[in-house]
Amino acid sequence: RKEVEQDPGPFNVPEGATVAFNCTYSNSASQSFFWYRQDCRKEPKLLMSVYSSGNEDGRFTAQLNRASQYISLLIRDSKLSDSATYLCVVKGVIGGGSNYKLTFGKGTLLTVNP
């Protein structure tokens, strides 16, 4: 099983649609979870952290299910500017437990069409 696995995509949706991204991770000791977005030929940028209680930032909602080792991102009322690759990121313990490593999913490409 891959360390971090995402929907392969790509997703093509019309403006205003709701789109959901799913992600699973294999390391049950993972500590922190994030969604990043990456525009074409640019660096990844943090979109939001993901908390066990779920969190919302405007049109974006992130959920974490530790028991199922599952993370999701929901985008409501999608805009043209939401077109990007969305990366699921897990921060897990390595070595003796005093250090962490960021592991990225392969990303899911979203294209929002007018």
Add this chain to the structure above:
Amino acid sequence: NAGVMQNPRHLVRRRGQEARLRCSPMKGHSHVYWYRQLPEEGLKFMVYLQKENIIDESGMPKERFSAEFPKEGPSILRIQQVVRGDSAAYFCASSPNRATEAFFGQGTRLTVV
């Protein structure tokens, strides 16, 4: 507070030359990660460093690649005797401590001709 600074932004090397990529983390950040992204592919972890220490280099090719993060100065990713397959975008990220999110530099695009 300046972001993560990488230089050069673009680097062209002939096969067999050495490539040196630099990363200055954000102020106060002592954790640095290097990732490689091949065209049309995802980010692949290479190495994780703290000041003067390599914590995890499980993603680094065994030969030709090395990384350091000295007490003073930027982190350096060094690729010796570059080959065409080394052509990629190399991203550096930094974080202030172990468990928080990381912030990325704009990357160095290496082209081997």
